[in-house]
Structures are given as structure tokens and as C-alpha cells.
Amino acid sequence: MASAIPKSGSAVTGAADEATIERARAVATLLDESVRIPVVGYRVGLDPILGIVPFSGDLVAAVASLYVVYAAVAVGVPKRTVAVMLGRIGVDLAVGSIPVLGTLVDAAWKSNVRNVEAIEAHVGSA
Secondary structure (H helix, E strand, O other): OOOOOOOOOOOOOOHHHHHHHHHHHHHHHHHHOOEEOOOOOOEEOHHHHHOOOOOHHHHHHHHHHHHHHHHHHHOOOOHHHHHHHHHHHHHHHHHHOOOOHHHHHHHHHOHHHHHHHHHHHHHHHO
16 A cells, blocks of 8 residues: 655654554554455455454454544544544444444455545645
């Protein structure tokens, strides 16, 4: 994934913001794309794997997803974008709680990757 984040020394972000975004990206990768499915080549993360456990697994994944939102707030993403990010996590939690179908949707939806892309879009446009 190409990064829209300016490099160190940029007037737009400081080293602390870059580190925060990197941690958010690491959490998103862990939750949405950490495991490659052999033969198919599709990547899934812990979110759909945790989703196999009814509701509580999705709740744990949603709580972990809140770190990405925290990172967005820390780097100054607008409130409207943060609300959209929280909405994605809510949809992920609600739909993910549906047995079988929810796990499949979790694997495809990748709300955390989308949320990190929203942070990168904000930082890139700043």
C-alpha cells in the first residue's frame, strides 16, 4: 500500500504523528490483513478470525479497532471523518455478529484499513 504520509522533516507532520500513524497502520494490518490464505492469496486478519466466536470475538475486535480512531484524533483528523470511522467500526461490529455471514463480511469489509486510509488522506491533504 502506497503511503500518502509525508516523510520526516515535513512541515505537515512531526515524528510523533508519523509514529502514531505507523502504529495505527500496524493495528489495521493485524486486524484486517495479517494472514495470507494459501492458494487464493487473499489476506485476512484477526478480525474475521475473532468473529468466529459469537459476539464477544467481534466486540474484542471492535475495541482493538478503536486504537485506529484514537490515532486519528491524535493527529487532528476532523470530527466528521472520525464519526465516519466510528460508523465503520459499528457496521463491522453489527454485521460481524451475524453467524457465518458476519465472518465473511468481516474478511471483506476491512474497516481498519479503510480507516487508516482516511487518516492518510487527511494527512496528505493537510
